[in-house]
Amino acid sequence: LQEPYATEPILLEEAFELTARSKKQTEALLAFVQIYKTQKHVRKQDLYKMAGVDSSVLKALEKKSIFELYDREVSRVATYEDILVEKFELTNHQKTAIAELKEKFTKKNTVLLHGVTGSGKTRVYIELIEEAIKKGEQVLYLLPEIALTTQIVARLQKIFGNDIAVYHSRMSNNERVDLWKSVLENKPIILGARSALFLPFKNLKLIIVDEEHDTSFKQYDPAPRYHARDSAIFLAHLHQAKTLLGTATPALETYQNTQEGKYGLVEMKQRFGGIQLPEVVIVNVADEMKRKKMSSHFTSVLLEELVAALGRGEQAILFQNRRGYAPTLRCTTCGWVRECKNCDVSMTYHKQFNNMRCHYCGYQQKIPEECPACGDRNLTIKGFGTEKIEDELKIYIPEAKIARMDYDTVRTKYAHAQIINDFEEKRIDVLVGTQMVTKGLDFDNVGVVGVLSADQLMSFPDFRSSERGFQLMTQVSGRAGRKKKRGKVIIQAFNVAHPVLGEVLQNDFHRFFEREIEERKLFSYPPFQRLIKITLKHKDPRLLNEGTKIYAKFVKERLGFRMIGPAVPGIPRVRGSFLLEIFLKMEKDPKWLAYAKALLIEARHQLQKTKGFSGIRVNVDVDPS
Numbered sequence: 001l002q003e004p005y006a007t008e009p010i011l012l013e014e015a016f017e018l019t020a021r022s023k024k025q026t027e028a029l030l031a032f033v034q035i036y037k038t039q040k041h042v043r044k045q046d047l048y049k050m051a052g053v054d055s056s057v058l059k060a061l062e063k064k065s066i067f068e069l070y071d072r073e074v075s076r077v078a079t080y081e082d083i084l085v086e087k088f089e090l091t092n093h094q095k096t097a098i099a100e101l102k103e104k105f106t107k108k109n110t111v112l113l114h115g116v117t118g119s120g121k122t123r124v125y126i127e128l129i130e131e132a133i134k135k136g137e138q139v140l141y142l143l144p145e146i147a148l149t150t151q152i153v154a155r156l157q158k159i160f161g162n163d164i165a166v167y168h169s170r171m172s173n174n175e176r177v178d179l180w181k182s183v184l185e186n187k188p189i190i191l192g193a194r195s196a197l198f199l200p201f202k203n204l205k206l207i208i209v210d211e212e213h214d215t216s217f218k219q220y221d222p223a224p225r226y227h228a229r230d231s232a233i234f235l236a237h238l239h240q241a242k243t244l245l246g247t248a249t250p251a252l253e254t255y256q257n258t259q260e261g262k263y264g265l266v267e268m269k270q271r272f273g274g275i276q277l278p279e280v281v282i283v284n285v286a287d288e289m290k291r292k293k294m295s296s297h298f299t300s301v302l303l304e305e306l307v308a309a310l311g312r313g314e315q316a317i318l319f320q321n322r323r324g325y326a327p328t329l330r331c332t333t334c335g336w337v338r339e340c341k342n343c344d345v346s347m348t349y350h351k352q353f354n355n356m357r358c359h360y361c362g363y364q365q366k367i368p369e370e371c372p373a374c375g376d377r378n379l380t381i382k383g384f385g386t387e388k389i390e391d392e393l394k395i396y397i398p399e400a401k402i403a404r405m406d407y408d409t410v411r412t413k414y415a416h417a418q419i420i421n422d423f424e425e426k427r428i429d430v431l432v433g434t435q436m437v438t439k440g441l442d443f444d445n446v447g448v449v450g451v452l453s454a455d456q457l458m459s460f461p462d463f464r465s466s467e468r469g470f471q472l473m474t475q476v477s478g479r480a481g482r483k484k485k486r487g488k489v490i491i492q493a494f495n496v497a498h499p500v501l502g503e504v505l506q507n508d509f510h511r512f513f514e515r516e517i518e519e520r521k522l523f524s525y526p527p528f529q530r531l532i533k534i535t536l537k538h539k540d541p542r543l544l545n546e547g548t549k550i551y552a553k554f555v556k557e558r559l560g561f562r563m564i565g566p567a568v569p570g571i572p573r574v575r576g577s578f579l580l581e582i583f584l585k586m587e588k589d590p591k592w593l594a595y596a597k598a599l600l601i602e603a604r605h606q607l608q609k610t611k612g613f614s615g616i617r618v619n620v621d622v623d624p625s
């Protein structure tokens with residue numbers, strides 16, 4: 001199939017219009033659709049036989065940009081790739097998990113399926129979906145980001161065909177109306193991102209929240225601010241449906257709920273097909289620097305493993321959670337740093353676009369030839385992003401085919417699918433990427449995964465940074481592993497003693513959970529208390545300061561020690577507005593929360609009534625992520 005059909009087979013329906021005038025072409029296309037449901041590659045012979053056509057018809061369809069004709073060696077042994085797209089038999093572990101899930105659902109409305117990466121959770125979902133639709137029930141399958149999960153979308157479409165409808169943000173209004181109607185008419189399966197929660201379900205009985213830990217389930221901007229996982233559970237409650245949360249790295253809140261007995265818990269500890277979890281190696285960057293063994297940002301261990309893997313014909317993934325070339329441009333003479341004119345952050349150097357960009361507001365500027373402050377030409381860059389890694393890897397391993405997957409390379413509609421496809425078809429040896437490479441991808445030939453800077457992942461000034469670091473590193477590690485061979489993960493870090501690294505090394509979620517939950521308890525963070533973040537914004541810093549004092553005084557008089565702040569946040573100015581933050585740590589008692597809610601509405605009202613301060617914007621975010 002040619003694009004766009006290869007990525008979105010559902011579009012084939014439109015292709016029939018192109019063949020409407022030729023009966024033979026229509027026949028061939030019909031036959032193709034039939035076979036394509038179960039096979040990724042359709043043989044010409046099969047089409048000749050089924051549709052009674054000859055090669056000229058297929059060539060005509062190639063000319064119409066529908067088919068792609070190619071030769072392929074046919075092996076009698078099914079490849080791993082084919083197994084993945086087909087509905088393979090359930091393993092014993094999966095059968096056990098399904099039985100346990102059903103049992104748990106008789107007692108709980110929400111159950112967490114905690115399965116290690118590669119345990120075949122999707123296969124379990126498929127089984128439950130099939131059983132539900134046999135009974136005429138509707139199923140909602142939520143994914144963090146549709147555009148970044150094309151692999152899983154394609155797989156489900158292949159299995160469920162017309163029973164499935166995909167709801168995503170790039171649909172036209174007409175498509176939305178059609179989908180809305182089909183949901184009303186009891187469409188069996190809806191696959192979508194968080195906004196799919198608002199569709200008019202008729203007979204919803206099961207909601208699957210896949211990768212439930214993913215932060216993109218939380219909508220922050222624009223309002224309404226909501227968490228799709230929590231909303232899904234509430235929606236299920238309204239429909240008397242069940243909610244299945246699935247992940248290899250549960251959110252702390254979710255796991256705590258299983259420990260408190262609110263949710264059921266089913267675990268899958270084995271990888272599908274008996275493949276072992278990857279071996280994790282932690283490399284001390286400071287030590288390699290001292291011994292002068294580093295090549296730019298690569299430790300000798302990582303480079304050696306990369307070269308060895310490529311030599312064996314394997315592929316590799318390198319993970320650096322920062323896009324662009326380098327996050328800082330600095331004058332070595334006077335210390336000047338290029339900052340955004342709208343936000344108090346340094347601008348990132350993008351070699352690809354030959355400019356500096358602000359990742360908060362999108363503001364762009366040319367690269368200065370000399371320091372605007374002192375006129376010297378000693379400008380250097382500090383830090384590194386995906387672009388620099390891609391660039392330098394080309395120097396150290398010139399024979400490798402390298403590609404990059406981040407926000408900058410997947411802007412066009414099919415770019416993301418194209419990169420994944422190229423990687424699957426082994427036209428790429430090394431894939432360098434941001435957290436996009438951690439999301440729901442299955443590859444069968446990845447020998448090595450490298451994490452360039454673990455420190456950067458664990459050092460955000462945020463109470464969730466350990467959790468996020470554990471999740472990202474575990475998820476990206478899960479991409480390593482070959483059909484029958486164990487994969488290897490190389491993690492580079494300065495702070496090798498960080499407890500999260502040990503937990504990733506042992507793939508020990510339980511130890512991570514026990515340690516982290518104690519800390520949350522100690523410092524009264526979620527899930528033990530509700531954390532409410534109030535952000536006040538205005539373009540005039542003095543006015544903001546005065547207004548915030550009034551607001552804070554009102555709240556403090558009523559909530560006392562529960563209020564922290566106001567304080568200047570890590571980035572004090574974004575998009576031209578100055579920010580101040582106030583935090584509330586509230587008991588999880590619904591009465592207190594209702595009181596706080598009414599109080600905050602009143603506080604905002606008071607502020608806006610006060611002369612001169614009506615322009616201050618107040619945002620409230622509960623349990624910020």
Ligand SMILES: [Zn+2]
Pocket residue numbers: 331332333334335336371372373374375376
């Ligand atoms: Zn200077």
Ligand SMILES: [Zn+2]
Pocket residue numbers: 340341342343358359360361362363575
């Ligand atoms: Zn900016």
